[in-house]
Amino acid sequence: MEPDPERKGEAVRGGRVGIRDVARRAGVAISSVSRVLNGNPNVTPALRQRVLEAVEALGYQVNLVGSDLRRGTTRTVGVVIDDIANPLFAEIMLGAEATLSAAGYLVTLMSSHGTARGDAAALRHFRGRRVDGLLLALSDDTGADWHAALAAGDGGCPVVLLDREAPLPCHSVLSDHAQGMDAALTELVGAGHRRIGLMLGPLCTRPGRARLRAFEAGLRARGLNPDARFVTLHTPATAADAERTMAGVLRRPAADRPSAMIVGGGQLLTGALRALHAAGCRLPEEMSLLVCDDTPLAELHRPGLTALRRDVIGIGRAGAELLLEAMKAPGAEPRSATIPIEIVRRASVGPPAA
Amino acid sequence: MEPDPERKGEAVRGGRVGIRDVARRAGVAISSVSRVLNGNPNVTPALRQRVLEAVEALGYQVNLVGSDLRRGTTRTVGVVIDDIANPLFAEIMLGAEATLSAAGYLVTLMSSHGTARGDAAALRHFRGRRVDGLLLALSDDTGADWHAALAAGDGGCPVVLLDREAPLPCHSVLSDHAQGMDAALTELVGAGHRRIGLMLGPLCTRPGRARLRAFEAGLRARGLNPDARFVTLHTPATAADAERTMAGVLRRPAADRPSAMIVGGGQLLTGALRALHAAGCRLPEEMSLLVCDDTPLAELHRPGLTALRRDVIGIGRAGAELLLEAMKAPGAEPRSATIPIEIVRRASVGPPAA
DNA sequence: TTGTAGGCGTTATCAA
DNA sequence: TTGATAACGCCTACAA
Numbered sequence: 001m002e003p004d005p006e007r008k009g010e011a012v013r014g015g016r017v018g019i020r021d022v023a024r025r026a027g028v029a030i031s032s033v034s035r036v037l038n039g040n041p042n043v044t045p046a047l048r049q050r051v052l053e054a055v056e057a058l059g060y061q062v063n064l065v066g067s068d069l070r071r072g073t074t075r076t077v078g079v080v081i082d083d084i085a086n087p088l089f090a091e092i093m094l095g096a097e098a099t100l101s102a103a104g105y106l107v108t109l110m111s112s113h114g115t116a117r118g119d120a121a122a123l124r125h126f127r128g129r130r131v132d133g134l135l136l137a138l139s140d141d142t143g144a145d146w147h148a149a150l151a152a153g154d155g156g157c158p159v160v161l162l163d164r165e166a167p168l169p170c171h172s173v174l175s176d177h178a179q180g181m182d183a184a185l186t187e188l189v190g191a192g193h194r195r196i197g198l199m200l201g202p203l204c205t206r207p208g209r210a211r212l213r214a215f216e217a218g219l220r221a222r223g224l225n226p227d228a229r230f231v232t233l234h235t236p237a238t239a240a241d242a243e244r245t246m247a248g249v250l251r252r253p254a255a256d257r258p259s260a261m262i263v264g265g266g267q268l269l270t271g272a273l274r275a276l277h278a279a280g281c282r283l284p285e286e287m288s289l290l291v292c293d294d295t296p297l298a299e300l301h302r303p304g305l306t307a308l309r310r311d312v313i314g315i316g317r318a319g320a321e322l323l324l325e326a327m328k329a330p331g332a333e334p335r336s337a338t339i340p341i342e343i344v345r346r347a348s349v350g351p352p353a354a
Numbered sequence: 355m356e357p358d359p360e361r362k363g364e365a366v367r368g369g370r371v372g373i374r375d376v377a378r379r380a381g382v383a384i385s386s387v388s389r390v391l392n393g394n395p396n397v398t399p400a401l402r403q404r405v406l407e408a409v410e411a412l413g414y415q416v417n418l419v420g421s422d423l424r425r426g427t428t429r430t431v432g433v434v435i436d437d438i439a440n441p442l443f444a445e446i447m448l449g450a451e452a453t454l455s456a457a458g459y460l461v462t463l464m465s466s467h468g469t470a471r472g473d474a475a476a477l478r479h480f481r482g483r484r485v486d487g488l489l490l491a492l493s494d495d496t497g498a499d500w501h502a503a504l505a506a507g508d509g510g511c512p513v514v515l516l517d518r519e520a521p522l523p524c525h526s527v528l529s530d531h532a533q534g535m536d537a538a539l540t541e542l543v544g545a546g547h548r549r550i551g552l553m554l555g556p557l558c559t560r561p562g563r564a565r566l567r568a569f570e571a572g573l574r575a576r577g578l579n580p581d582a583r584f585v586t587l588h589t590p591a592t593a594a595d596a597e598r599t600m601a602g603v604l605r606r607p608a609a610d611r612p613s614a615m616i617v618g619g620g621q622l623l624t625g626a627l628r629a630l631h632a633a634g635c636r637l638p639e640e641m642s643l644l645v646c647d648d649t650p651l652a653e654l655h656r657p658g659l660t661a662l663r664r665d666v667i668g669i670g671r672a673g674a675e676l677l678l679e680a681m682k683a684p685g686a687e688p689r690s691a692t693i694p695i696e697i698v699r700r701a702s703v704g705p706p707a708a
Numbered sequence: 709t710t711g712t713a714g715g716c717g718t719t720a721t722c723a724a
Numbered sequence: 725t726t727g728a729t730a731a732c733g734c735c736t737a738c739a740a
Contacts, residue, residue: 018733029711034735042709059502064482066733069419069716076479084447090439093465106479109463111447125430125460128418129483148413239650270650277654296593296624300631302656372717383727388719396725420717423732 017058026054037062068130076106077323078126080119082139082205083236084111086266087295088312092162095316096135103324105132114202114236116140123149127156133323137162140204158326160319163206169334171326173319177207180308180341181214181262184290187306187343188260189222192351193288197230197258199245201237201266208233211264211292230258234268242271250279259352260288269297269305284350294344304346310339371412380408391416422484430460431677432480434473436493436559437590438465440620441649442666446516449670450489457678459486468556468590470494477503481510487677491516494558512680514673519560523688525680527673531561534662534695535568535616538644541660541697542614543576546705547642551584551612553599555591555620562587565618565646584612588622596625604633613706614642623651623659638704648698658700664693 023030028047035043036051054060068074077100081089097107110125112118119138123146126134134157138146141164149156150166161172188196198215201208212231219226230249234241242263249257263272269291276283283289283303291298291307298305318337326332377384382401389397390405408414422428431454435443451461464479466472473492477500480488488511492500495518503510504520515526542550552569555562566585573580584603588595596617603611617626623645630637637643637657645652645661652659672691680686 020733030733031712031735032710035710038735044709047710061478062482063423063484063733064479065419065423065484066716067735068483069417069423069718069732070734070736072716085444087441093438097465097467106475107464108479109465110461111451111463113451121460124415125418125462128416129422130417130419270654273650273654296627297651297654300624300627300651300655374717384717385719385728386726389726392719398725401726417717420732421719423716423734424718424720426732 077133078131080122091312092316095313096320099320172336177210178214183343185218193260197261200264202235237266239267239271242268246275265293289348431487432485434476445666446670449667450674453674526690531564532568537697539572547614551615554618556589591620593621593625596622600629619647643702
């Protein structure tokens with residue numbers, strides 16, 4: 001079987017209709033088809049008409065891979081998220097997408113499953129596919145590998161970090177966790193608590209580190225000592241993990257456990273509440289509870305949960321805006337936006353039992 | 355300024371290091387670099403060594419766009435989700451990603467913002483970029499445009515619909531909403547309810563349609579008539595919208611409003627609970643509540659919310675498995691998996707007040 | 709206004 | 725085992 005010269009490349013093409021087929025059918029040059037499809041004004045209505053008919057008749061759809069390759073740009077930005085189950089994530093995306101799509105960019109997303117490997121795979125995919133920009137909430141911002149990729153600078157696309165940090169200056173949107181944690185401690189200590197516990201996610205991203213640091217510093221500044229037994233890290237921050245931790249805390253005699261707990265974001269609250277309910281622990285009579293992120297669960301739980309809140313949509317929006325600027329002026333000085341955190345008082349904080 | 359022949363194409367290339375640069379530096383042919391990078395066994399260790407050194411030294415990263423174009427395949431599947439804020443979405447992704455990444459596929463995601471335009475944009479992106487398969491939970495499965503794209507069949511990649519339906523046979527994962535709604539009605543009617551209200555999302559996707567149909571049929575089968583005043587559709591299904599609806603219901607005199615409400619998935623529960631709390635309405639004494647999807651909020655709310663539950667991770671897994679088969683045998687007969695729904699009894703359903 | 713042709717970065721075929 | 729080369733599908737000077 002000799003390859004039919006009329007159909008060369010057909011095996012690789014997969015039998016799809018290509019721009020050539022359209023051109024042939026319309027009896028015009030390939031470049032004319034391209035012009036019509038890209039809205040180039042220098043086209044006779046008659047020619048446009050014929051091309052459009054051929055496109056319709058053949059059901060042609062552009063192959064954007066060819067287009068991307070030729071143009072060297074994709075009008076697409078990639079978002080890497082560590083934990084797609086985080087209740088805040090949807091709102092961050094909302095803010096980012098609104099801004100970016102208004103500017104003509106498509107937004108695509110990959111989850112990195114809480115692992116540095118996932119980060120690397122997503123980065124390889126997006127950079128390799130030549131997205132025009134990247135919004136990164138990586139699973140692990142402590143690795144040296146992606147720092148190198150950032151440092152490469154030239155050749156890489158503009159990047160904005162979402163509550164992550166790198167050893168070199170970098171565009172980023174940073175929540176003011178120090179301020180938030182301080183407000184939390186003020187609230188709890190003000191209510192009379194001295195034994196305060198803390199449940200956090202992993203330390204390999206900024207929120208964990210910032211919250212822990214602020215917690216320890218804040219306690220010391222108030223003349224208290226963090227009790228290492230009641231500060232727990234959860235990697236990854238699953239509900240099941242948090243439930244075990246909280247159950248363990250609740251098994252201790254009341255006098256020997258924290259009178260108040262601060263629970264970090266992500267899925268931790270779900271697990272903590274499961275354990276609390278299972279133990280029949282009343283809030284705030286038997287224990288006070290303060291959550292690091294405000295969610296419908298925190299709001300609608302009875303009693304309502306005192307929580308830290310930030311403008312989550314604003315995080316996405318700020319990230320998108322920084323990215324748009326960076327894509328416009330790739331060389332510009334790294335800038336970062338800071339998102340304030342406020343406390344929302346509800347009913348889960350009260351005076352300690354003892 | 356004449357273009358320097360040594361640097362031709364540099365403007366378009368954007369000054370990135372390419373495979374040519376690596377080849378030149380290593381003193382080998384381009385094809386040899388490609389072989390090394392793709393793990394082709396027919397390569398001398400010495401040559402491999404030199405190439406790897408050059409790659410390292412230049413910080414070279416493959417341009418997957420070129421690779422995609424040449425190969426005609428991407429080892430990537432696209433997922434289109436109507437509502438990224440839906441609490442179930444993360445678990446669907448979890449199930450799908452586990453299965454697909456084990457099979458060597460990367461999973462990328464786009465949200466379609468609850469609009470048919472969003473669906474179209476996402477589809478154009480993914481198909482145009484030649485993903486190998488598509489998992490679709492579109493915002494609107496009633497449009498003729500994407501049906502045409504599906505029918506095109508040849509030329510398009512394999513597709514699995516997630517709780518969506520098309521006029522032609524198609525791979526799909528379908529939740530058994532009829533069964534779920536029937537269980538819900540059995541529960542409520544069994545508790546003595548006769549006036550049952552329903553809050554749903556839009557009818558432009560299957561869950562809305564299937565639930566509504568089953569609701570009406572189920573009531574009639576039990577000798578009851580659905581009261582049109584208490585069946586509300588929400589497009590899109592936002593919390594604010596649901597809150598308004600529920601507040602409206604609660605403003606009516608108790609004798610003239612439903613004694614039980616069934617609340618659909620998505621964000622509707624959040625809004626409904628806000629209104630219920632604001633009105634100080636006690637569950638189930640003053641009204642019974644049953645939710646169409648089980649979430650942490652339903653579980654941890656006090657009183658616990660009776661809910662319909664399905665194996666959400668299983669939806670993603672089933673979708674991924676169907677897609678893997680379809681990608682292996684593109685011509686195969688469309689198959690569909692059905693996901694059962696069960697009821698989880700908690701405390702929000704009781705006898706009617708009157 | 710339209711056509712011709714070159715090249716984007718890669719892989720695969722073929723010859724050496 | 726290695727190298728030269730021809731596509732993949734598209735866009736864009738440039739020429740006509």
